[in-house]
Amino acid sequence: MASTRTDRSLTGAVIAVARNVTGEIAADPAALTDVNYPPDQALNCAGFETIWVGVEIDGGSSPTATLEPLFYDPGAADGARWGRLLVGAAPGLTPLAAPVVQVTPALPSGQLVELRVDGWPKVFLRRTAVANATGTTGMRILARVGRPRPASGR
Numbered sequence: 001m002a003s004t005r006t007d008r009s010l011t012g013a014v015i016a017v018a019r020n021v022t023g024e025i026a027a028d029p030a031a032l033t034d035v036n037y038p039p040d041q042a043l044n045c046a047g048f049e050t051i052w053v054g055v056e057i058d059g060g061s062s063p064t065a066t067l068e069p070l071f072y073d074p075g076a077a078d079g080a081r082w083g084r085l086l087v088g089a090a091p092g093l094t095p096l097a098a099p100v101v102q103v104t105p106a107l108p109s110g111q112l113v114e115l116r117v118d119g120w121p122k123v124f125l126r127r128t129a130v131a132n133a134t135g136t137t138g139m140r141i142l143a144r145v146g147r148p149r150p151a152s153g154r
Contacts (some may be wrong), residue, residue: 050146072122
């Protein structure tokens with residue numbers, strides 16, 4: 001299903017391997033530092049309003065993973081460079097609830113979900129939770145292009 005890319009740029013309809021994890025899977029660390037989330041392993045999402053993400057998990061019995069996009073600010077201090085976008089209602093609409101951090105539902109292998117990235121040049125896909133991980137032997141986090149950013153760049 002996936003291909004391996006080394007430039008971390010998303011192109012065409014190719015499903016790229018954004019991250020390859022070996023061994024039994026677990027959630028990523030809570031501390032948002034460059035050591036835990038190396039900037040050179042981020043996806044280049046410039047030019048895209050959204051991307052599609054999914055997982056391929058090896059082994060286990062019905063394992064799932066929940067992902068969240070982290071956004072890199074190179075001008076901030078380490079520990080503050082990686083952040084989250086709070087997603088709310090579209091401009092002009094009355095929100096029904098406060099903005100929330102964007103996360104996927106619990107994803108089994110073979111399912112893709114669309115995430116908003118707003119053309120950010122460095123996006124890291126963090127595992128916030130895993131379920132039924134016993135017996136897993138690895139996973140791949142997958143990504144492909146979604147909707148392009150409007151030409152005006154908004």
